[in-house]
Amino acid sequence: MAVTDEAIEKIKGMIVSGALRPGERLPKESELASELGLSRNSLREAVRALSLIRILDVRQGDGTYVTSLDPQLLLEALSFVVDFHRDDTVLEFLAVRRILEPAATAMAASRISEQQLDALGAQLDKLGANPSVEELVASDLDFHRGIVQSSGNSVLCSLLDGLSGPTTRARIWRGLTQEDAVSRTLHEHRAILAALRDRDGEAARSWATVHIASVEQWLRSTL
Amino acid sequence: MAVTDEAIEKIKGMIVSGALRPGERLPKESELASELGLSRNSLREAVRALSLIRILDVRQGDGTYVTSLDPQLLLEALSFVVDFHRDDTVLEFLAVRRILEPAATAMAASRISEQQLDALGAQLDKLGANPSVEELVASDLDFHRGIVQSSGNSVLCSLLDGLSGPTTRARIWRGLTQEDAVSRTLHEHRAILAALRDRDGEAARSWATVHIASVEQWLRSTL
């Protein structure tokens, strides 16, 4: 195995074993390199790789730190990976989302706060009846994120965030400008919100399913 | 932005835009470095990072290639990330799995082949009534993987694979040697298989839910 890969494993081991705690600072590159028995260049490759997936946080002029290791942070790397997929697998991602999002919405029904409900309502009101596509996409993203956050499961939240990342979402919405898609989306959002207000988990789940299924159907027909 | 990060973005762009196709070979390091306007050392950091998340495949003495970009391959990186999470977030991962796995099992009910059903049955038979913990863990992993593969959604499959990776799973099962957990697990597996044979998606979903919920409950009580 290459020394760099060994270094990655060793650093991973130090973190998993607890020798390096979240937020803690690593020895400086030259020291860590000699500790692990490799050159600074090779060590840097390992550090760079771990920093891409948000395990390490490198600050020039300061030092290298272990991140908080929040699920939110780590799963952020997922969206990077998702970006590489082309349209042919988008349907599969969407299918997964169709499983997760309704479940998350249902979970949120019993936990979401009044303030959060009000905030979501205000957001929908602000959008108006004839938003631009860009506004709608941004609003859609915020709306669902807001709900999923209230599910109380940060892993679930990050996962959905990654799955329905800007790229995927934007690609789906593009070309959807015509039709009654906009008004239907707005209507579905209001229905979801109403179900949440009623604390009706099953209704919320159903509306969320319908909401995503309609996108899925449209996408399937155009592909 | 650091030159290495720029390089990562540029390589990513080349792949996403289609300039570099899956399986294709990259220019040699020195050429690519000068193309992108940075040193070979810095470029190597970028390449190493992309290779950690399975975007690139570096073969010494040969060259650097774009991987197949299969969802399966890319989401493999997920398990690497999951490894970093400690017990306090395992419950959240498990909750997500409790959402996905029953859905996948239900999907499989209508698609799984007779051969696959037979193979799963044979696997359970081979295990016997008193397997060791290690055998049970391996069997459990295989059993669920086999079913989820029959869901026909490779993203879903890889995602579940990552979520219930060896580490998490092993950690959960450790200490579960006593009790009636083993026999109950075997019984639940048989029930899931029977539901699949009946092509009864809802029964399969329910058994899968029960199966995971029991692990979740046990874990919650010991944490």
Added chain:
DNA sequence: TGCGCTGAGACGTCGGATGTCTCAGCTCAT
């Protein structure tokens, strides 16, 4: 007391040298 400067320390980048590995193509015996 507070602002601003300054220097030590840490990461960022580079160029070059050398080792190791892979693969294609050649040689040669069968």
Added chain:
DNA sequence: ATGAGCTGAGACATCCGACGTCTCAGCGCA
């Protein structure tokens, strides 16, 4: 003619040392 085995070119692996840039703490001055 064919196959094994050798060999050399090419590509990645690793290291070294040097210099640039940035951050932050601490000093000095108003």
